[in-house]
Amino acid sequence: MRIPFWALIALLLFSCKNNPRGDNKISENDPYEFFDINMEKGFGNGKTIPLSQIASDVEYIVLESREDCMIRPVVRYYFTDSLIFIRNFDHILKFSHNGTFIQRIGTSGRGPGEIDLIRNLSFLPDKEILVVQKNYQRELIYFSFTGELIKTLDYEPHIQYFKIFPDGNFLTYESGFNGTEEVMFCLMNENWDTLSTVSNYSKWTSIPSTIQIMIGYPVFEPFYFSRNSYHIKSMYNDTVYKISSDKIEPEYFINLGKYKLPEELRPERLGVSQVQKFRDNSHNYYFAQIFEASEKIFISAFNYKDSDVPRCLIYNILTKECTLLTDSENNSTGFVNDWDGGIDFWPTGQLNDNQVFMPITPLQFKKLVSEEAVKTEDIKYPEKKSKLLKLISSLDETDNPILMVVTLKQD
Secondary structure, eight states, rough: OOOOHHHHHOOOOSSSSTTTTTTTTSSOOOOOEEEEHHHHHHHEEEEEHHHHHEEEEEEEEOOOOOGGGGGOOOOOOEEEEEEEEEEOSSEOOOOOOOOOEEESSSEEEHHHTSSSOEEEEEEETTTEEEEEEEESSOEEEEETTTTEEEEEEEOTTTTOOEEEEEEEEEEEEESSSOOOSSEEEEEEOOOOOOOEEEOOTTTOOOSSSSSSOOOOOOOOOOEEEEETTTEOOOOOOEEEEETTEEEEEEEEEEOOOBOOOGGOHHHHHHOOGGHHHHHHGGGGGGEEEEEEETTTTEEEEEEOOOSSSSSEEEEETTTEEEEEEEOTOOOOOBBBSSSOOSSOOOOSEETTTTTEEEEHHHHHHHHHHHHSSOOSSOSSSSHHHHHHHHHHHTTTTTTTEEEEEEEEEEE
């Protein structure tokens, strides 16, 4: 039965309880049963962790640099066993795993089958399909992995973000910036029947009388894929949910404690006339960007005042320990690179459940060499240092990023 979308939203808000964390208890036998990550405590648990402690292998993928495949500053990477796809503003770039550029998918523009801006990208490797959610026109464009246009579908204009799943279900996501949304996530089947929802626990009780503003955080990504499931988190709700069959279920909670931005200080809620309150206090608070690999949750804690450089925390699901990564001078950093003496490593995403990666610009590499900062002591593999220096010398500052790929040790 097909029911209007808004009627479904109004009727089906019962799928989650008022407590966004759920009533689950930690089980000694199942480390993945609902748990809390105490980030406030983690901030006080600083440790220096060498890269060799967590890595079994490190490789660098030099992405080919040509005029028709230059990568923009803010992108998303998607991986198969042999291919790399990059969401590159208004098109998709396809590379091989050795960095060779293969093709550009999608044509820039606002016409039929063209892309003005990729609002979201659904990556379906099993079906070899890419689904682009356009920005200006409310359309979904289906491409094959080889770039053929498969079909185009219209969608309701009020929907902010789409995520298409391999089983045909799809998820709508609202960022909560308006403050009046009834739900954050809504899982539906191909007939638009609602299967499960997550309520907006940060809904405002009243709409500000002043003009509202919207602040975007390009680093924030609400989705990640791990352990054969999709996991989701909204910007202001720190519960992480899992898509399990036809249900959205709470999985774990990121407890920011005193570092959580109070609802009354949200810039969108304050409006233009009072936004200075947010600016004056934003340095005290953080938001969390997360993903998971090899029984570890990688947490990038971004300060609202300076969201360019995160504080890096790692949570071990098996030991329940949250650790802030620091260097020898107690500065927040990633894993100290004792592998080849290169740049300290902090992943921005995963290739699969056992491999994580970090893009590095040639300029970052060049700066490392110019400052004579390539470590010469305590390097686990000195021969790899020479290879790294040779790689750096071959790069031009304007070249595409290099992907540093780390294979994780198994606990």
